[in-house]
Amino acid sequence: MDIEYDVIAAGHICLDMSPKFGFLKSQKVEDVFIPGRLITMNGVAFSPGGPVANTGFAIARLGLKVLPVASMGNDEFGDILGKIIKREVGVSITRKDAASTSYSFILSVPGVDRIILHDPAGNNDFCSEDVRIEVLNKAKLMHFGYPPLIREMYINDGAELVALFKKAKQTGITTSLDMSLPDTETESGKVSWNDILEKTLPYVDIFMPSIEEALFMLDKAEYERVKRETHGEDFTQHLDMRKLCELGQRIIDMGSAMALIKCGANGIYLKTAGEEKLEKMGRARPSDIVNWANKEVFRETYAVKDFKSALAGGDTTIAGFLSAMIKGYNIYDAVKIACKTGALCCTTYDSISGLLPLEEIYQRTLDEPQRNIIDINLENSSFDNDNLVWNLGEL
Secondary structure (H helix, E strand, O other): OOOEEEEEEEEOOOOEEEEOOOOOOOOOOHHHHOOOOOOOOOOEEEEEOHHHHHHOOHHHHHHOOOOOOEEOOOHHHHHHHHHHHHHHHOOOOOEEEOOOOEEEEEEOOOOOOEEEEEEEEEHHHHHHHOOOHHHHOOOOEEEEOOOOHHHHHOHHHHHHHHHHHHHHOOOOOEEEEOOOOOOOOHHHHHHOOOHHHHHHHHOEEEEEHHHHHEEEHHHHHHHHHHHHHOOOOOHHHOOOHHHHHHHHHHHHHHOOOEEHHHHHOEEEEEEOOOHHHHOOOOOOOOOOOHHHHOOEEEOEEEOOOOOOOOOOOOHHHHHHHHHHOOOOOHHHHHHHHHHHHHHHHOOOOOOOOOOHHHHHHHHHHHOOEOOOOOOOOOOOEEEEEOOEEEEOOOO
């Protein structure tokens, strides 16, 4: 089999428009968006959004070969996106006359988690047939993202999502799945994501939600409790490490070989299954199965000196992790590369311009080791001074 691509980046794509709050100091969100107020801006950044771009193009910036697969329209937003796609990965996405191109307005107020105004548009029609068998046979890994923003993927109890991942695994490819947080007032927010994931995760090698998404989909009662306590604050500031470990184990029990849970400014949690399950991960599985198996670690984020925006921080963190795994880095370097990639993303207003080749990012983990230290108040946890990660539980 001739492998032409390291990664297929499939699923949601959109055009992100990010107004720059260059003259606004950190404020509470309710003090910024007041009816009738005029806010002076400092330009606007146009960039590709969604996991196809944020994760896929980031992986390409890191030096791997990526094929994007998505649904775009023949319209003005599609023209802009098409030029960016060609520039970043050297290929074109077939555009549809009957579809419109998705867009987002990203409001990143200094000191406040971003607010996103989003129209999924043509993404809603993306289905399993859009990722062809012959394409899957030419790649090592398929990364699929944001099914809550793709209607075909959550209607009918997620039948298309299950079909896509089942088809992919039959080709021997490695699979990873990223989520987005559904709006509770929309159709996507009312489906049973727990039931959908029960059927999908047996075909997902690496499940990569945020802590907020994982709780929403797998433990709705705990999600609602934490949401009430935050009072509009950053959800991840109320991180419960015991609950995090419970979610990781549940994801493994549901079928995934790895659970990587993004915890915002705190860091990332990673739990891996045993050797037997990791051996079945497909063409992009870790090169050293023994040292990747049966691990449960937490890696804190790196300090960001010149923070601009959290836009795509989670998506680029995923890009760093997947790229490191594919290129044979050990598990500890992979989580550090993941966090450093996310930190570099936060130094710019767009998702990819701050990124570097993979080897240079790895070197940055050595040259710029300062991390945002948090209190891991968990029985049996210990900090590994050699690998600079927290080991959770007993090894």
